[in-house]
Structures are given as structure tokens and as C-alpha cells.
Amino acid sequence: MRLTFASGQSDLSPESVAAIKQLTASVPSSDATTFNVDAYAPGTPDDPSTARRLSLSRAMAVRSALIADGVPSARIFVRALGAKFGDGPADRADVSVEGTGNQAAQK
Template identity: 40%
Template sequence: MAWTLLAAAPLAAQPAAEPVPAEPAAAPPDPANLSPRPALAQPVPAAAMPRPFALPPGMEARPDGAWRLRFAQGAEAAPPAADAALAELGRRLAAGPDGRVVVLAQASGPADVSTARRVSLARGLAVKEALVAGGLPPTRVDIRPLGRTPEAADAVDVQPPPARSAPGPAR
């Protein structure tokens, strides 16, 4: 048997080799920030700014943004002169940012802890009632009857909701 050499048939044309892709990036790129950008602060015209309301005698604005109403020693009801100012304060708090309003009530006496706590609770409820009369929803008011404190003040402090900062980028 003789071996014969057959000529190799020409192979079909092969496509050109694709270039090898570059190495992948070390980390994926940061996601796109699609949140709306806050608008630049514009000056508020004086006519649009809320007018300060007159505080009655015995009521003062505190440096921390709260308002303090003074009570006569042993009194549980808010002074009648403060009703209109508390109603106006309730209207302003209702129109302001959402959040909880905290009413901190305290009493200077008596020495009995339980009685002092009840007096401060009655004061806090009286202030809450006046704020609600101005339009503040009662579910937004937290009362904290402190009873007799080291300050020994016959007063109720109304603390507005804390100011919320603008949300930052999501992480």
C-alpha cells in the first residue's frame, strides 16, 4: 500500500481576531446623584417675614428658641393675659415645620414630689390647651411635667420642633 500525499484543501477564510479589551477599572464609578439640588437662598422680602407677636407680661423668649411662661406660685391655670399670645404661638407653630412641640412644665413647690409633679402636669395641660386653641394639632404636643427642679421655677417652657437640616447625599 502506497501512501499518497493529498494536497491540503485551502481552509475557509477566518475572521480577523478581535482586539483584547483593556483591563477593567479598579472600582465601578460613583453612582449619579439624581437628587434635586437645593435652590440658592433668596432674601425674604420684609413684607413676607412673620411679624413678631407681642409677648404678654410674664412670658419671655428664651435664647434657645423656646418661650417661657411664668406662673404664680401654686397656680395651675395659665394667666388670662397669656391666652391670646399662646393661641398665636400655637397658630405659628402649626404653620411652621412639622415636628413635635415639647412643653416642659415645672413647679417651685411644694416639697412633696407627687404634688409638685401634679401641679406641673396641670400647667403643661393648660398651656397645651391654649396652643391647640390656636390651631396646633394636639398630637404634635408632648408634655413633660418635671415637678420640682433644681431651678425651682414656676414656669412652662414651650420648645419648638428642632430645625431640620437639608438631606445630604445618599450613601
């Protein structure tokens, strides 16, 4: 899932909050399920720390929303990748889920 942010901002939009709620509701809960959050922000080569700080703020905002929706913090892994945004817009966070398998349990 890809969440976008306004330039220079780390606050989640109402649409992003709703998308996170939908994601957590659709993923079976199990001890093997993990959520990976990769956050990005634009930056310049002469000041990489600004992009890293903003991407970390974005990752933590997504983490907080996942926790608010019942995901245990120990199952959330965040990476603040700063300006290393590869394919896609710089102002974003990508959320992936691993280990859903067949061991579904109720939340």
C-alpha cells in the same frame, strides 16, 4: 418661650394666652413641627408628688391653649418635671418648637 404662673396656680394669665396665640401664629405649620412643653412647680423632697401634679396641670393648661389655637394634639409633647426646675423660676412652663424647617404649609 417661657410662661410664668402665680404660686400654686395652673391657670394661664391673659398675657400667657396672648403669647401662645402669637407663637402659634408665627410658626409655620407642617407635619414635622412639634411643640414641647416642659412645666415646673416648686416642691419639697419629702413630697415630690405635689410639685409633679401642679406641673402636670400647668403643662395641660398650655397644651389646651395650643390645641385651641389649632395645633394638633399629636404634635404636642408635655413633660411635668415638678421641682426639677434648673435655670429659671419654679412657677413656669417652657415651650419650644422643633421641626419648622422649610416645609411651611397653611394652617
